[in-house]
Amino acid sequence: MTTGPSNPGDHPVRAAEDPAPTGEDLAALLARLLEEAGDRSQKELAEAAGVKYPTLNAWMNRTRGTSRINPDDLRAIGNVMRQWGVEVTPRQLMEASGRPIPGPTDQEREQRLLEIYRLLPRRAQRTLIETAEVMLGAPRGSV
Structure with a gap:
């Protein structure tokens, strides 16, 4: 079973990823x-x-x-x-x-972001960092 993202930053969760029987x-x-x-x-x-x-x-x-x-x-x-x-x-x-399942935790979102970052080529990693810095209003070139 695959569920689609419900919030920005969420990613699909496949049942095969859940190790619990x-x-x-x-x-x-x-x-x-x-x-x-x-x-x-x-x-x-x-x-x-x-x-x-x-x-x-x-x-x-x-x-x-x-x-x-x-x-x-x-x-x-x-x-x-x-x-x-x-x-x-x-x-x-x-x-x-039997509790309602909340959206991904901060830790799960951070892990997903790190997974994506590691899959990118180095140049795209720098672009992603620069984009994030712009979003934060942080000074460029801190990387």
């Missing part, structure tokens, strides 16, 4: 991520992410619904996982919890 709920996703993090514990994750342990445990045991999870808690969990060296996107966490 289809239908993986939050409990399964978190269990897999904890295992990938070197068998970290739920308590370690809860403490590092600033989420109450009983709440995280209830999500993982499927005794508490996930559709009302605060998106900031999901982002905090994702940040901790990335600090632990585990790749996970905000999109994966949102999808797994």
Whole structure:
């Protein structure tokens, strides 16, 4: 499935780019991520992410619904996982919890811009930088 951009700077997202297995709920996703993090514990994750342990445990045991999870808690969990060296996107966490999926994060947009920049020939890279500087009103030649 491919979705088109909805905001300037957004880029199409293909399902093949999402490493989470289809239908993986939050409990399964978190269990897999904890295992990938070197068998970290739920308590370690809860403490590092600033989420109450009983709440995280209830999500993982499927005794508490996930559709009302605060998106900031999901982002905090994702940040901790990335600090632990585990790749996970905000999109994966949102999808797994049944939350509405927000647009790309600043980090995802910056990564996409960097990918595009690296694909350009050197001359086009300079032009892109000059264009960005003009857009900012910055003095030319700072590159």
